[in-house]
Amino acid sequence: MNGMLDVLEEQRLILQAELDSRKTQSERNRLGQFATPTNLATEILKYAATLVPNDTAVSFLDPAIGTGAFYSALRQVFPESRIKEALGFEIDAHYGEPATQLWRQAGLVIKPDDFTLEPPAPRFDLVICNPPYVRHHHLQNGEKARLQARTLSASKMKLSGLAGLYSHFLGLAHAWMTDGAVAGWLIPSEFMDVNYGRAIKHYLLNQVTLLHIHRFDPSDVQFADALVSSAIVWFRNTPPPEKHSVTFSLGGTLLSPQLSRDIPAKSLARAPKWTRFPVSETVRQKTTTVLSDFFRIKRGLVTGDNHYFVLTASEITERRLPIELFRPILPSPRYLPDDEILADEDGLPLLKHQLFLLDTRLSEEQIQERYPHLSAYLQIGKSAQVHERYICRHRSPWYSQETRPPAPIVCTYLGRSDGKSGRPFRFILNHSDATVANVYLAMYPTARLACALRADSTLLRRIWLTLNRIAPEQLLGEGRVYGGGLHKLEPNELANVDATSIAELVPGSERAMSATQLSLF
Numbered sequence: 001m002n003g004m005l006d007v008l009e010e011q012r013l014i015l016q017a018e019l020d021s022r023k024t025q026s027e028r029n030r031l032g033q034f035a036t037p038t039n040l041a042t043e044i045l046k047y048a049a050t051l052v053p054n055d056t057a058v059s060f061l062d063p064a065i066g067t068g069a070f071y072s073a074l075r076q077v078f079p080e081s082r083i084k085e086a087l088g089f090e091i092d093a094h095y096g097e098p099a100t101q102l103w104r105q106a107g108l109v110i111k112p113d114d115f116t117l118e119p120p121a122p123r124f125d126l127v128i129c130n131p132p133y134v135r136h137h138h139l140q141n142g143e144k145a146r147l148q149a150r151t152l153s154a155s156k157m158k159l160s161g162l163a164g165l166y167s168h169f170l171g172l173a174h175a176w177m178t179d180g181a182v183a184g185w186l187i188p189s190e191f192m193d194v195n196y197g198r199a200i201k202h203y204l205l206n207q208v209t210l211l212h213i214h215r216f217d218p219s220d221v222q223f224a225d226a227l228v229s230s231a232i233v234w235f236r237n238t239p240p241p242e243k244h245s246v247t248f249s250l251g252g253t254l255l256s257p258q259l260s261r262d263i264p265a266k267s268l269a270r271a272p273k274w275t276r277f278p279v280s281e282t283v284r285q286k287t288t289t290v291l292s293d294f295f296r297i298k299r300g301l302v303t304g305d306n307h308y309f310v311l312t313a314s315e316i317t318e319r320r321l322p323i324e325l326f327r328p329i330l331p332s333p334r335y336l337p338d339d340e341i342l343a344d345e346d347g348l349p350l351l352k353h354q355l356f357l358l359d360t361r362l363s364e365e366q367i368q369e370r371y372p373h374l375s376a377y378l379q380i381g382k383s384a385q386v387h388e389r390y391i392c393r394h395r396s397p398w399y400s401q402e403t404r405p406p407a408p409i410v411c412t413y414l415g416r417s418d419g420k421s422g423r424p425f426r427f428i429l430n431h432s433d434a435t436v437a438n439v440y441l442a443m444y445p446t447a448r449l450a451c452a453l454r455a456d457s458t459l460l461r462r463i464w465l466t467l468n469r470i471a472p473e474q475l476l477g478e479g480r481v482y483g484g485g486l487h488k489l490e491p492n493e494l495a496n497v498d499a500t501s502i503a504e505l506v507p508g509s510e511r512a513m514s515a516t517q518l519s520l521f
Contacts, residue, residue, distance in 0.1 A: 041069040075107075120175035424472055
């Protein structure tokens with residue numbers, strides 16, 4: 001790097017810090033503004049140089065340029081003679097105007113416009129971008145429809161309404177690339193697992209030639225102010241060749257990953273989740289037996305306001321509330337020292353931290369007549385606008401709860417792969433009548449398993465022990481991961497876990513539950 005480039009990059013870093021300091025964290029989160037660190041930007045451009053012929057000059061495009069981290073890295077890696085053109089878009093004048101002044105004499109043109117509204121100019125052979133990570137709920141419905149239509153036109157990518165803004169940037173940029181152009185996108189790795197990501201994966205496998213996906217260690221958050229696990233996606237704007245393979249790498253750096261493997265594209269087309277690569281070299285074939293064969297799995301209930309609806313026994317007594325209108329609910333997993341919940345003769349969990357959930361469908365008039373102290377408590381909730389919260393205002397009455405009977409086994413919903421126990425998710429044997437909130441997944445026996453449980457009083461415990469022996473990688477492979485190494489299991493993901501070991505315990509009874517039993521679940 002020559003002296004002039006050193007000075008410009010130093011000035012850019014100072015400018016970036018100053019501009020960031022003038023915005024609140026929530027403002028930048030809402031607009032998805034997370035600046036690319038210098039070292040990462042430089043490494044990305046060094047990798048890009050390996051994909052571009054040495055004797056060609058590049059036309060560079062960054063659709064969300066910010067203060068110009070990628071352009072600065074481009075200048076460091078590519079000689080000036082090899083940079084034919086450089087164009088960036090920055091919709092936010094807060095960053096765009098100072099960046100324009102900084103790079104005015106250095107060959108970069110910054111347009112202060114919304115990239116998603118610009119008519120495409122397909123002349124760029126190197127596209128590098130860290131697009132805005134704006135979640136879908138920050139996009140208004142009219143904006144979503146416009147983006148979906150334009151993205152479909154530009155790339156044939158049919159994105160759902162759950163796709164974030166970064167997905168549309170990737171699709172829209174397709175129309176700006178020349179044939180054979182190289183693109184590198186620094187984006188959240190969640191697209192590899194979630195349902196809306198299917199359209200992105202179809203695009204990467206069918207519209208372009210996917211070259212390489214590098215995923216950072218989830219515990220190594222690339223952006224200090226954004227809890228998001230990142231990936232760098234590389235592709236070339238050419239039709240994919242037959243028998244094509246894609247490099248998947250994990251951990252370390254882009255240029256020196258901890259693990260790297262080539263995965264056949266045909267395997268990727270069959271894989272519902274791509275974050276299993278490169279740890280796994282192959283796609284898990286559909287097994288004949290999965291957990292959903294033995295359990296119906298539902299997320300725990302969403303109370304609407306835990307602080308208001310969940311009380312201790314002493315709080316219920318102090319407020320003179322009717323205990324018969326409350327039911328026990330398990331506390332957060334951090335308050336469960338053991339993976340087995342014992343119960344007293346009334347079905348209450350034998351825990352130091354006992355909690356109770358207000359749950360009644362009596363009308364407010366009935367409550368006022370029969371339980372005046374509870375009626376007064378409901379008025380306190382109304383004064384605090386609890387009844388106007390999203391969940392509550394969609395219930396009738398607003399203080400009623402979802403039907404969620406006690407489950408004999410519950411699984412924690414969130415976990416970390418580096419936890420003390422070595423198990424990211426806990427399976428808890430629940431002997432009590434306590435229901436669970438949405439920090440758990442409730443596991444209800446299917447008809448087949450229920451029959452077997454009635455015939456064998458030891459079976460449930462043996463199944464529970466077997467569940468806790470499932471290899472962590474098996475559970476992590478079905479779930480999804482977020483920045484900071486936080487893993488999550490949705491009900492359908494837990495349901496898809498291989499249950500061969502449990503099948504060996506359960507006799508093949510096909511007798512069904514009664515309609516009354518099934519209706520409970």
